[in-house]
Amino acid sequence: MILRTFSNLCAQSQACFRSARAKSTLSDVIDETGKSGLILKSLSTDIFENLALEDWIHDHVDLQNRNMLFLWSNAPAVVIGRHQNPWQECNLQVMRQKGIPLARRRSGGGTVFHDLGNVNFTFFTSKKNYDRHRNLQVVTSALKGLRPDMDVRATERFDILLNGQHKISGTAAKLGRTAAYHHCTLLCSADRALLSAVLKPTCQGIKSNATQSVPSPVKNLLDEDPTLDCDTIMDSVASQYNTEFGFSSPVTLVDPSDELSLPGIQRMACELLAWEWTFGRTPKFSICTTFELKNDTSICNATLNMDIKNGIIETCDIEVPSDWLPVELSREFSLHLIGGKLCPYQTSVIAAAFLRTIPQNKEFERKMYNLCRRVVFMM
Amino acid sequence: MLAVLSLSLVRKCGARSSVFQIRYFRTSSACRNEVITVKTPAFAESVTEGDVRWEKAVGDSVKEDEVVCEIETDKTSVQVPSPAAGVIEELLVPDGEKVEGGQALFKLRKGAVAAQAAEAPAAVAAPPPPAAATPPASAVGPIPTTMPPVPPVPGAAISATPVSAIKPTDAPAAFADGRGIPARTEHRVKMNRMRLRIAQRLKEAQNTCAMLTTFNEVDMSNISEMRKAYKDTFLKKHNIKLGFMSAFVKASAYALMDQPSVNGVIDDTTKEVVYRDYVDISVAVATPKGLVVPVIRGVEGMNFADIEKTINELGEKARKNELAVEDMDGGTFTISNGGVFGSMFGTPIINPPQSAILGMHGIFDRPVAIGGKVEIRPMMYVALTYDHRLIDGREAVTFLRKIKAVVEDPRVLLLDL
Numbered sequence: 001m002i003l004r005t006f007s008n009l010c011a012q013s014q015a016c017f018r019s020a021r022a023k024s025t026l027s028d029v030i031d032e033t034g035k036s037g038l039i040l041k042s043l044s045t046d047i048f049e050n051l052a053l054e055d056w057i058h059d060h061v062d063l064q065n066r067n068m069l070f071l072w073s074n075a076p077a078v079v080i081g082r083h084q085n086p087w088q089e090c091n092l093q094v095m096r097q098k099g100i101p102l103a104r105r106r107s108g109g110g111t112v113f114h115d116l117g118n119v120n121f122t123f124f125t126s127k128k129n130y131d132r133h134r135n136l137q138v139v140t141s142a143l144k145g146l147r148p149d150m151d152v153r154a155t156e157r158f159d160i161l162l163n164g165q166h167k168i169s170g171t172a173a174k175l176g177r178t179a180a181y182h183h184c185t186l187l188c189s190a191d192r193a194l195l196s197a198v199l200k201p202t203c204q205g206i207k208s209n210a211t212q213s214v215p216s217p218v219k220n221l222l223d224e225d226p227t228l229d230c231d232t233i234m235d236s237v238a239s240q241y242n243t244e245f246g247f248s249s250p251v252t253l254v255d256p257s258d259e260l261s262l263p264g265i266q267r268m269a270c271e272l273l274a275w276e277w278t279f280g281r282t283p284k285f286s287i288c289t290t291f292e293l294k295n296d297t298s299i300c301n302a303t304l305n306m307d308i309k310n311g312i313i314e315t316c317d318i319e320v321p322s323d324w325l326p327v328e329l330s331r332e333f334s335l336h337l338i339g340g341k342l343c344p345y346q347t348s349v350i351a352a353a354f355l356r357t358i359p360q361n362k363e364f365e366r367k368m369y370n371l372c373r374r375v376v377f378m379m
Numbered sequence: 380m381l382a383v384l385s386l387s388l389v390r391k392c393g394a395r396s397s398v399f400q401i402r403y404f405r406t407s408s409a410c411r412n413e414v415i416t417v418k419t420p421a422f423a424e425s426v427t428e429g430d431v432r433w434e435k436a437v438g439d440s441v442k443e444d445e446v447v448c449e450i451e452t453d454k455t456s457v458q459v460p461s462p463a464a465g466v467i468e469e470l471l472v473p474d475g476e477k478v479e480g481g482q483a484l485f486k487l488r489k490g491a492v493a494a495q496a497a498e499a500p501a502a503v504a505a506p507p508p509p510a511a512a513t514p515p516a517s518a519v520g521p522i523p524t525t526m527p528p529v530p531p532v533p534g535a536a537i538s539a540t541p542v543s544a545i546k547p548t549d550a551p552a553a554f555a556d557g558r559g560i561p562a563r564t565e566h567r568v569k570m571n572r573m574r575l576r577i578a579q580r581l582k583e584a585q586n587t588c589a590m591l592t593t594f595n596e597v598d599m600s601n602i603s604e605m606r607k608a609y610k611d612t613f614l615k616k617h618n619i620k621l622g623f624m625s626a627f628v629k630a631s632a633y634a635l636m637d638q639p640s641v642n643g644v645i646d647d648t649t650k651e652v653v654y655r656d657y658v659d660i661s662v663a664v665a666t667p668k669g670l671v672v673p674v675i676r677g678v679e680g681m682n683f684a685d686i687e688k689t690i691n692e693l694g695e696k697a698r699k700n701e702l703a704v705e706d707m708d709g710g711t712f713t714i715s716n717g718g719v720f721g722s723m724f725g726t727p728i729i730n731p732p733q734s735a736i737l738g739m740h741g742i743f744d745r746p747v748a749i750g751g752k753v754e755i756r757p758m759m760y761v762a763l764t765y766d767h768r769l770i771d772g773r774e775a776v777t778f779l780r781k782i783k784a785v786v787e788d789p790r791v792l793l794l795d796l
Contacts, residue, residue: 082449082456083432096701109454158454173455177444209475211430211451283432283475336573345700349671350573352707357580360646360732372704 026254026261027060036065037247039238042072043255047103047114050074052269053256054122054181055106060264061124063179068124069241070183071234071251074114076100076191078198081109081172085210085282087203087342093377094197096344104278107183109172110213113198117189117220119230121237123182130180132158132171134244139169139186142240146232147225159216160186166219188230189222203378208285275341280311287378293320293370295363300324304375306342313337318375325367329358333372344379351376413489414468419450420459421480426452428479431472440466447485450478465489584731587647589767592726595779597786599742599757602626605789617684624662625686627714630785631737632658632678633792635712638778640770641735642711652769661710661730662690665719666697672730673702674710718742724760735765735775737782 030038040057042050050072057068077100078090086092086102089111095102114120123135136154143152151163160169173182195218221228238251259266271277287306292299300321307315316337320330333354340346351372358368422429429452435441441461450457468486472478606621613621635642635658643654658679661672673693678686696702713730718741727738738761745758763779770778785791 081451081454083430083451106456107454108451108456171454175455175457177458177460209430332576336576339571343700345702346668348702348704348707349669351704352672353573353577355704355708356731357576360648369704369708376704 024261025060025263026057027062029261030061030066035247035249037067037069037242037245037249039069039071039241039247039249039251040254041234041251042070043253044257045073045075045116046256047074047077047079047101048269048272049256049265050120051079051103051105051272052265053254053262054183055268056256056262056265057124058174058176058179058181060262063124064126066126067129067245067247069238070122070124071238072120072122073116073118073230074120076113076115076194077103078111078113079103079105080111081211081213082106082174082281083108083211083283084111084213085206085208085285086279087282087287087379088201088206088208088210088285089199089213091198091200091202092379093202098194098198100194100198102278103272104281105172107172107174107181108211110170110211111199112170112185113190113195114185115190115194117187117191117222117230119186119188119234119237121184121186125180125182127175127178127180130173130175130182132173132182135182136160136169136171136184138240138244139184139237141244142236143221143228143233145240146228146236150224158184160184162219162221162224165217167216168219168221186233187218187220188228188233189220192218192220203287203289205287205289206285207288208283210283210285275311275343279342282308282311284309289378291374291378293324293367293374295366295370298324302330302371302374304378306337308342311342313340313342318371320371325364325371329364329368330371333368337375342379344376347376347379348372414486415462415489416471416483416486417447417459417462419478419480419482419484420457422450422452422457426455428452428477429457430475431478431484433470433474435467437467437470440464441487447487459484461487463487463489580731581728584729588729588731588734590729590764591767592762592764593772593775593779594724594760594762595776595783597759597761597783598747599623599759599786601788602786603757613684613687617688619687619691621683621687622690624690624714624716625683626786626789627737627739627782628660628662628675628678628686628690629681629683629792630782631660631712631714632681633785634778634781636679637781638770638774640774641765641778643769644711644732644734645766645769655711658712659710661713661733662693663713663715663730664694664697668700671697671702671707672710672713673697673706674708676709713737714739718759724762726762727764729764729766734769735763735778737779738762738764 024032042053044050044053053072054070057070061068076098078095080086080089080102082105084104086104090102092102094100112118121135121139123138125131133154136158140152140154140160143150152160152168153164154160158171159167162168168187169184171182171184174180199213199215221233235251242248256262256265256269274280285308287304287308290301290303293302300323302318302320304319305315305317306313316334318330318334320327333351336350336354337347340350355365355368355372358364419431429450431448431450433448435445435447441447441464443462443464444460446458447461447467448459450459465487468488470485471483472485478484602623606623610621613619639654639656640652642658643652645651646653657677659674659676660678661674663670663672673696675681675686675689675693681689693702693706696706710730711733713727713733713736715727715736716739717725717727718739722740723743724740725738727736729736740760740762742757742759744755746753747756747758748754749756761779761782763775765775784796
């Protein structure tokens, strides 16, 4: 597969020689090539930059008579679907500890774990030509092309199963006004231990109507055949794409942080990074859970009830037995959390300030401190 | 007759409308404020139903083609754009519920006039829910030694992609009558509960403590020189920059061990004085989201490098919004640096429940008398506000002078003078 950079693609197109190259955006260049099929590969492994590039292509490139394939992979990240609840889907504490970011994509579907051992394919088409089965056929045919006796099949739910049992790919899609994209993952050599650790939610007692993920047993293609690495697979899929759709497109490298060729992309990436998008877009939900509080001498059970809308705590009721901690303290603390984000940092700041204001009593202070930490831990 | 009636109702609607008045127009299709029912689009690939997720709410004005909701079907998110510009009149399906292709989805009142009318209800309906609009920044603010960092405008704190469910409280239009004369309106924001509680505690502390402040000045030449001489080596060995804070933190810990009453506190409930043989120094840090006060624990056992590392770690955590409750809890003494904002001189306020606070200010070149001659030296005013019920004048002044001595000549630490 011939790799070309974006500037080389420019050189291929005669029209480009005439136009001021510095002023051409990616969509101008694509239009000028006059090709109806293009394959792009990202130079970035940043989840936010890559998601922003998907959005940019969807919004700015004319896809009415054109198809595009975008190949990308990311440094470890967890990606939730458009209408999902992160607290319900993944282990936010482990992610914070390990510095694994959370991203919310604009397509529907469930939660996936990305790392450099996972490859993503995005198929861009017009809304008319949207056909997920055909796209997945490209992937399965490519894999079969590499290993003819490998059992890989796409299901009606648009998963790809290995040996009929293990999920190696999940799908999601977005249908805009005139264009559409369908993207899917492919597990080549991902860190499965890390995957299990982060996709295990720790917040209990959530009641929500957000889209729920359907957990499935997974496997890496590398486990099946050690010669199947990410680059081999990407090349094979790109080839198969050309064959299936009758294109002859080389793989062009794209830098998603290039604001000059992709005007507006930085702002799109910033939007995806914002708390208001990643956490704030969660459909309304409530948490109802009991937990244990201990100190050196005693244990008790406390309950917590919260309603959260747009990531903001609307109602909060923390009940602690009155013989363990004065009711006014837990009640007052609950009231202080209302209107704040369901965010451990913000809650820590409020808790620390609150702890300074309670009357000095070593015992109550310690107990209150434990309560605060336990509540923060849930977020 | 009908035409005239419609016209006058339209005028009334445009001038001072509320969503309720608009309802009168429903049957009048002759009027340009026509209400249309938008149906769920047909689904692709033989899918029959999906879940609706609203992006806009009742009363929101939308442009033609703007996304009103998204329908999630089988891992696909389908956008439903508005067929025309107008105002959302009614949502016919609750959020998260299932819809089928062709099902009535929402009602839209067409017309660009609606855009202006919608702003009036939006502004009127917007006295914000008590804490939702107030920025998180106001959560902590126990040490206003200088002009506190200006809290962000409530509306701006909220979304990059506007979520119409939370109505940001934008300040009302600056030019209400369109003649270019600014409108003299005011808007009220309810104080958030945490802010009220902290205010109460601060005032209580001020009423019980006998608070007063003593001042001194510190010649920063030696410490600047030391820093200049060793900053590269320090950076190479410890991987962090050598600042001034570590000098003041270490000096304070040294002075606190020397004057234990400054490190102690009165327990008003038991009428006891609590003396502590450890030093935990709270350092006030201004972050983009407001003031936070992380604590450096056990400073009496740390050297400059350890202190600098801890300050750096805490600063990083604050910057990445990762400070935990255990990072900010407690503290026996506080240092606040007003100098970063350019303050020259000022009286810090004690951060309860503690007995004293050190205020650092800006370093400015001043002419000072050295050995009978006038020299220009980089000078910093320092202030110590203390609780006179526990700490007497002599102790406070000695304490401050000790800090001055250590910062002006760190060899004092070495020789334990």
